[in-house]
Amino acid sequence: MRNRLGRECLYVPSCRLGLYVALRHWCPPGARVLMSPVNDDVIFFVLLAAGLRPVQAPLRPEDGSIDMAAVPESVWRGLGAVLTTNLYGNPDPAPELRARCDQLGIPLIEDAAHAIGSQTAGQPVGSFGDVSVFSLSKHAGAKTGGFLTVADPALRAGLERARDEFLEPARLTAELAYGLRPYAEAGVRGLRLVGAARATLRLLGLEERQDIRMELRPGELKQALAAAPAPALEDFHSWIRVDMHDYRLRPGGLRLRRTGRLLRRLESRLEAHRAGALRLSATRWALPRPGRPVQPLFRVPLLVEDRDAAITALARHRMTTGYLYDPPLDAYAGEVFTDPSPAPEAAAWFARHALPVDPLRAEAAISVLTELGARPATPPSGATATQPPVRGDRGV
Numbered sequence: 001m002r003n004r005l006g007r008e009c010l011y012v013p014s015c016r017l018g019l020y021v022a023l024r025h026w027c028p029p030g031a032r033v034l035m036s037p038v039n040d041d042v043i044f045f046v047l048l049a050a051g052l053r054p055v056q057a058p059l060r061p062e063d064g065s066i067d068m069a070a071v072p073e074s075v076w077r078g079l080g081a082v083l084t085t086n087l088y089g090n091p092d093p094a095p096e097l098r099a100r101c102d103q104l105g106i107p108l109i110e111d112a113a114h115a116i117g118s119q120t121a122g123q124p125v126g127s128f129g130d131v132s133v134f135s136l137s138k139h140a141g142a143k144t145g146g147f148l149t150v151a152d153p154a155l156r157a158g159l160e161r162a163r164d165e166f167l168e169p170a171r172l173t174a175e176l177a178y179g180l181r182p183y184a185e186a187g188v189r190g191l192r193l194v195g196a197a198r199a200t201l202r203l204l205g206l207e208e209r210q211d212i213r214m215e216l217r218p219g220e221l222k223q224a225l226a227a228a229p230a231p232a233l234e235d236f237h238s239w240i241r242v243d244m245h246d247y248r249l250r251p252g253g254l255r256l257r258r259t260g261r262l263l264r265r266l267e268s269r270l271e272a273h274r275a276g277a278l279r280l281s282a283t284r285w286a287l288p289r290p291g292r293p294v295q296p297l298f299r300v301p302l303l304v305e306d307r308d309a310a311i312t313a314l315a316r317h318r319m320t321t322g323y324l325y326d327p328p329l330d331a332y333a334g335e336v337f338t339d340p341s342p343a344p345e346a347a348a349w350f351a352r353h354a355l356p357v358d359p360l361r362a363e364a365a366i367s368v369l370t371e372l373g374a375r376p377a378t379p380p381s382g383a384t385a386t387q388p389p390v391r392g393d394r395g396v
Contacts, residue, residue, distance in 0.1 A: 001134070001147060005126055005132075006127060007126075007151065008150050008153035009149050010147060010148045010160055010163065011145065011146075011147050012133075012146050012147060012148060013144065013146075013167065013249050013251055014144070014145065014244055014247035014248070015133050015134065015135035016042055016240055016247050017163070017247050018146050018148045020166070020240075021148070021166070023046065023050035023109070024050050024162065025155075025158070026131060027052055028080065029052075030052070030053065030080075031079075031081055032052070032055050032078050032079050032080050032339065033052050033053065033054055033079070033109075034066075034071070034079050034082045035055065035057060035083045035329075036057055036059060036064065036083075036084075037056040037057065037059070037328035037341055038059060038085070038087060038326075038329075038350060038351050039087070040323075041213050041214055041325075041332065042239070042240055042243070043083075044329050044333065044338070045236050045239040047083075048231065048236060049224075049231055049233050049235065049240060053339065054329070054337070055079065055338070056329055056330040056339060056344070057071060058071060058341050058342060058344070058346060058347065059346050059350060060346060061346040061347075061349050061380065062287045062289075062303075062350075062379060063301065064088075064090065064301065064347070064350045064351075065086075065087065065090055065092045066097070068093055068100065070343045072342050075342060076100065076104060077104075079104065081101075081106050081109055082097055082101055083111060084108070084109070084112075084129070085114075086110070086112055086113075086114055086115035086118060087325075088114050088297050088298055088300065088356055089114045089118045089277075089296065089297035090115075090118070091115065091118050091119070091295070094120050094121070094125065094129075097128070098128045107130040108128060108130055109130065109131055110125065110126050110131075110132035111133055112125050113133065113137075113138060114135075115134075115295075116134055116138065116139045116140070116270075116298075117295070118295040118296065127149070129151070130151050131149065132148070133146060133148055133149075134149070136259055136262075136263070139270060139296070139298055140262045140263055141262055141269070142259040142263075145255065167248055167250045169250055170249060208242045208243065209243070212324045212325070212326050213327070214239065214242050216333060218334075220238075222336070225337075270296040272360055273297060273298065273360065274294060274297075274359075275359070275362075276358070276360055277294050277296060277362075279362040280302065280357055280359060280362050281294055281300065283302065283366060285304055285369065285376045286300070299356035299358060300359050301350075301354040302357055302376075303350075303376060303377040303379070304353060304375070304377055305375040305376065306375065307352070307353055307354075307355050309372065309374070310369060311355070313371075313372045314368050316368075317364065319364065319365060319368070321356065324354075324356065326352055326354075327348065327352075328351050331348065346379075349377075349379065349380055
């Protein structure tokens with residue numbers, strides 16, 4: 001990855017821990033950080049754990065990227081950092097954000113968890129920020145691990161020491177569970193027991209998300225934020241660990257060997273994602289993006305009028321829809337815990353209509369949506385001047 005990005009890289013056991021280390025290093029306590037409201041709630045809690053105030057950005061409705069023109073000057077002047085999302089692999093305007101952050105004298109932090117193969121302005125996503133964080137659970141499929149990249153290689157040793165302060169010792173039981181997980185998942189899918197497995201998890205109280213967003217628990221969250229002398233990672237552990245209880249675990253040999261094998265196949269995986277994204281981008285549910293290269297997206301956000309019906313139809317064909325971020329974070333958390341977006345309508349529209357489709361299942365998903373008669377969603381009038389709304393079938 002150092003060769004790929006041209007930057008010094010540091011392994012971390014999870015993207016969320018890497019982001020926490022980065023935020024602690026680059027942002028003073030109490031700093032206000034511009035972020036996307038269409039993002040995983042875990043990332044929101046990572047910011048709170050680092051003692052920061054999230055500020056929700058306005059978004060472009062066609063791809064959920066940050067709309068810089070809609071950010072008021074008063075908001076820019078009050079920021080201590082900017083955090084990109086690169087949602088599903090669609091790049092945020094990194095060159096413009098880099099220039100704006102330089103003008104303001106604040107760091108740009110890139111969350112490239114979904115964008116390990118994406119590029120913008122001829123450079124890899126993750127090569128613009130002071131620091132960038134990547135996930136190895138997404139394109140690589142390792143289900144563990146991530147890494148930081150830093151513009152200044154002299155900072156690597158200090159970040160490594162900071163990372164090590166938060167690591168938990170490797171556990172044999174965790175390594176064995178990690179080693180057996182792919183076989184167990186394959187068996188559940190092969191026997192068509194996914195529904196039964198999830199019902200069992202709910203019965204045992206092991207399924208932590210009952211809805212798209214995890215339960216906020218505002219009373220407990222206020223107590224965590226009031227911890228003296230300042231919030232710490234442990235105070236937010238119950239929120240940050242959701243879906244990944246091993247997020248701080250020091251990796252064992254099994255994890256590292258499997259991750260290495262999967263990384264050696266990364267190029268072929270990226271090409272498969274790019275091919276699927278190209279196919280999906282030619283459908284009636286994708287907005288036309290003339291002149292913009294097709295990225296090897298982790299998920300392709302098709303815009304569907306009745307998303308719930310589409311999710312149900314895909315589920316009947318054993319295609320689970322994940323990575324939904326609805327409602328936006330300002331509607332989810334409220335003004336007590338975040339500054340709301342100054343223009344929330346586009347983010348709310350995108351969050352309600354985006355259907356993230358795995359590009360590796362492109363043909364199957366297209367077949368299901370076509371059979372369903374799914375209608376494309378049209379962005380609000382005037383939402384984008386450069387990308388007209390879809391009005392017809394472009395390939396299905």
